[in-house]
Amino acid sequence: MARVQVSEAEKVYILHGIRDDLRVDGRGCEDYRHMEIETDVVSNTDGSAKVTLGHTAVLVGVKAEIGKPRPTVPTEGYLEFFVDCSANATPEFEGRGGEELGTELSNTLYKVFNNKRSIDLKSLCICAGEHCWVLYVDVLLLQCDGNLYDAISVAIKAALFNTKIPKVHISSDDEGGKEIELSDDPYDCMRLNVENVPCIVTLCKVGHRHVVDATLQEKACSVASLIISVTHKGTITCMRKVGGGSLDPESIFEMTEAGKRVGKALHAPLMKLLEQEESLGKKRQKVYTCFPGLPLVSPQPPREESGAK
């Protein structure tokens, strides 16, 4: 992550605040920052979503392509992840600077999302052993202000909800081979069931307590964090400890319980919001594809009729 420097006195201040359940911005230890979610933001993908969590901004695009299934599981499709830590977020990510973080993030995403319990991978199969859908999930980090995992997981869930995979008709051609036809109708598509897709909750241990949705300053005061992926039923599907410090078993247990509670509470409002957005349909006022902020300007370019001939 982008590093911020914090002085010793600031660390003490933050530590004491968290101990008293009053963080620097007035939140409690288990409160999230203001989150904004929008789907269908990039037009040449099959599904996309943009999530803004405080100042962290993440853009996810899903492209569905036809590929060969894995030999060990011929009746299932699969997901491929790629996280691009762009230099836009912070100059430290210029060139190859963001690769390490990107690889770490995508490895975790593989573990959390690419399994049959999160997504019905069998529905991605076209022809057992020969053809299947491969969903390429590309994550683009636009701004970094802490808590990347949570923002990315919400964005992935929203993007998968938004993904429309074209329906496929298999016909046999003259030589006995199979021909795959994609249906031309843009509304004739398959949607994914994202009910079981988990959301990731990052809990940072600061002092003796833990916080959810840590900012970069709070992260600089914590020694270790726990990353938990939780489904809507409250089941934990994946857990990982990151950071150089050590955690004792009681705190891991406490943090796990808190993570379950917080994670479970994320799903219901998210699904409601996604369904609400979908129901607005054409009437939805797209916030200029990506960016809220100042009102948009769209002057018409001048029609140059008498140009050079």
Place this chain on the structure above:
Amino acid sequence: MAADMRLPTIRKTVSLSASAFDRKDLVVPGDVITSDTGFMRGHGTYVDDDKLTASVAGEVQRVDKLICVRPLKTRFNGEVGDVVVGRITEVQQKRWKVETNSRLDSVLLLSSVNLPGGELRRRSAEDELTMREYLQEGDLISAEVQSVFMDGALSLHTRSLKYGKLGQGVLVQLSPSLIKRQKTHFHNLPCGASIILGNNGFVWLYPTPGQQEEEAGGFYTSLEPVSLSDREVISRLRNCLLALAAHKVLLYDTSVLYCYESSLQHQVKDILKPEVMEEIVMLTHQKLLEQEG
């Protein structure tokens, strides 16, 4: 405890009265300001073919014969006497490098700081070796600009009791153009906290120190826990500052105070929600207009 999720909306900026539009003289890069050669050129302009042309997008300011263009947003351009809040990035030989949101890191020379205890003596080699005991990487300081080097880097000094290392508190990083120039930048707000409005856009909020700590000389920092009520005041002020900055309101002690008062009806963590921010800034505007006339 639940996360606040919503669909994004196009945010409207708080609009002022229409008369504010007329008196602004706004230019963009490449605009010719004047062809009269009698004027001197200041920041943000250049001379092209005897014509004074703007090089940034902003407002034209004329002071007698000097014309300069002030851009909306820029890095801090320090002048002698400015109060800044900065973070130490490096400890070099006989000086510290300080990050102050300007185009080059500022410099704090060993000879420009007060030694603990207020001694006045020549700095020895031992002082050089123990520089890290005074100020380390990551520490925050408040200082004044002593001079400006040829390449634009600032030289700072803390040779007064009110400057020095900062203790417990919260730093808010904003744009320098939002800070109003005033006689003093250190304020003890009546709501129960103190604020340092650095000219470089860094604002420091801290609990008002008690009487006995005044003579510390800048290097002693108390690590005692700050009381919960003070914390709430500081958090509320921080959120108010962010709300004012998001709506591009000029920051000075009065505007911050009015914003604080207008925000009392909301919970501290709700202040950062877009509609609450709008409401609070509107109320602050109204109060400011009433007060001014």
Place this chain on the structure above:
Amino acid sequence: MAGLELLSDQGYRLDGRKATELRKLQARMGVFTQADGSAYLEQGNTKALAVVYGPHEMRGSRSRTLHDRAVINCQYSMATFSTAERKRRPHGDRKSTEMSLHLKQTFEAAVMTQLYPRSQIDIYVKILQSDGGNYSVCVNAATLAVIDAGIPMRDYVCACTVGFVDETPLADLCYAEESGGVSSLALALLPRGGQIALLQMDARLHQDHLETLIEAAMTACKGVSKVLDEVVRQHLQEASVLTGE
């Protein structure tokens, strides 16, 4: 030759535009708060996001510091989902490196770097959706971002890609036209002085047509500059009103 006609007999192109018509240009400045300057620009279906950090102290290799001017550091990259066929690497390939160098060259001509000795200005451009004219859209977006950051420039830098088909210059090419074998020329212009910051062509073109093509490119760039000007003025009006007492 069967296939799509790049310019029909009535003078309409593949997307219904006339030969000298530009695509619809929409832009917004100041989209990110953490960077010094940022802008988002759409030209037709090509979308680019530009972010500027600086001027700031030189990071990384101190040896590259110039004692009399600022160093401009550019990076061009494309989002992996920006093209119809998914790109495997966002940057680091030869094309991106070449584009980054071109951007650097373009902005060194316009930004007044001698005001900031020993510092560094970073310009990062990301293509979110690619539909032709990538270089031009990047330059236009980066101009807005540099203006948003308050960095002095001599003039706007406007760019446009033009092509030559059937004795007619086509302004602002889209991807279908670029890949349809049109001789394309990319031009970056400082509109007021009419000075060219960058000129690039990689196709065969008869010498007689060169002047016409450059003229067409310059006219198109001037059209782009009018739109960018409107965007900047509007942004100024909105953002500056509130700063006043």
